[in-house]
Amino acid sequence: MSNLQHIGSEPVEETLISHLVELRNRIIRAGASVVFVFIGLVYWAPNIFRLLAHPLMQNLPPDGKLIVTDVTGSFFVPMKVTMMVALVIALPVVLYQIWAFIAPGLYRHERKLVVPLVGSSYALFLCGMAFAYFVVFPTIFRVMAHYNAPLGVEMTTDIDKYVGLVLTMFLAFGVTFEVPIIVVILARMGIVTVKKLRQIRPYVFVGAFAISAVMTPPDVFSQLILAFPLVILYEVGIIAARIGSHKG
Structure with missing residues (x-):
């Protein structure tokens, strides 16, 4: 009698290895989809950053501006923003790879439930980001500019800190929705x-x-x-x- 445990007719080790190989392939495909979208967008990275900065720029006083305090900030910050945009665009592919990996272990009624939940979750996350961009950002930046005016303080911010704030708010409102x-x-x-x-x-x-x-x-x-x-x-x-x- 062999001491090697079996699952059905397949040894446990072979089953585990096959699952790990499939998981690796799914991760590679998900990552490749993000990289593919990023490569397609990287040429427009400065435009994407300007679009992200638009709500702030619209509410800055005439002497307000965005600044760079890091030598490489003007290059890496737009790249970071573009990568985040690529992740959001490629998220359906990433979610599909996750779904394809776990689907065989789910019951039929669970599979029927997961697909609409994943689709609606993605749609709601985008709605949360849109709400933050079109409603929250202009309001907050307008309020902040109003607070700075009586102090006689020049309103400037580093682009890296601005992106950090914006991404945090995107995540907060995306999860909220x-x-x-x-x-x-x-x-x-x-x-x-x-x-x-x-x-x-x-x-x-x-x-x-x-x-x-x-x-x-x-x-x-x-x-x-x-x-x-x-x-x-x-x-x-x-x-x-x-x-x-x-x-x-």
Whole structure:
């Protein structure tokens, strides 16, 4: 009797190696898709950066400007922004590679649930980024410029710090817009019920304001811009979870 364990008719070692090989191939394909998009966009990296900086430039005073404090900043910062854009564009391919790897281990009803959840998650993340770019950034930068004016302070910022702030805000609002998906998943998995979601509503509201205080600039208006969407999206999640429970 061989001491080597088997899964079905395949040895455990062979099964593990085949999974690792497939995982490696999936990672390579996902990474290649991001690199491919990046190469296609790199020529327009300065334009992409100017587009990202547009909300700030529109609200700077006449003497305000963006500056570079690092010798290589004017090259690497637009490259960083372009890579982030490439990742967002290639994200459907990346998500598909993840899905293709885990799909064989899922039940049929789980596979039916994952596809719409992944698609809606991507769409909601893009909506969160769009909300940040078109609504939040102009508002926050306008408020910051207003605060600086009475102090007689020249409003300038390093492009690397600006990109860091913008990417943090993109991530914060992108994740914020995922709240309905998270609520639906928790309800579908039976971790919480719709009734429980309603009961913990006051704690969620307090948590929304606490999260917004950490993720946004330290002014009340900016915090409200993040907190209110969190509250509204949580309510949307409850409605979606209730509809899903009736269908289930």
